[in-house]
Amino acid sequence: MANPLAPTDAELVDRFAHFKVDRDNAAFYRGWLAHELRINRCADCGHWHQPPRPMCPKCWSWNVTPTAVSGRGRVHLLMRLYQGPSAPGVDYSAGPYPVVSVELEEQPGLRYTSTVVNCDPATIAIDMPVQLTWIDRYAAPFAVFEPAKA
Ligand SMILES: [Zn+2]
Secondary structure, eight states, rough: OTTTTTHHHHHHHHHTTSSSSOOOTTHHHHHHHHHHHHHEEEETOEEEEEEOOOOOTTTTSOOOOEEEEOOOEEEEEEEESSSSSOOOOOOOGGSOEOOOOOETTSSSHHHHHHHHSSGGGGGGOOTEEEEEEEETTTTTEEEEEEEOOO
């Protein structure tokens, strides 16, 4: 691999073998390698949408660009999973695993679902300010959140 931040399509598929990488989300996963959460934004009307699609759902423009967000937002939805799919670093026997949908500051209704790390899971609450951070999962970066620093 010549440049780990600019892998070929085949290298990207290999790197994220546990995810369904396709034409529509390749730029999204390339962003993970650069520790950027790249959300598709319409260059014509400015609307952000997630998950990535090739067309703006608001104005139907094909002129969408993967654009890094700040990673700041607030917990919009919180689930505590007592059981679920196995994943590296997830131990349901140690307590419920938190899954959050974070409303990103870029746009009302723009949400990204992941987990919150670097805190006692019992302290996670609706409307809690969070910021993007990264863990390693399946030997690749994985976007998560942590409590926002002041
Ligand atoms: Zn648009």
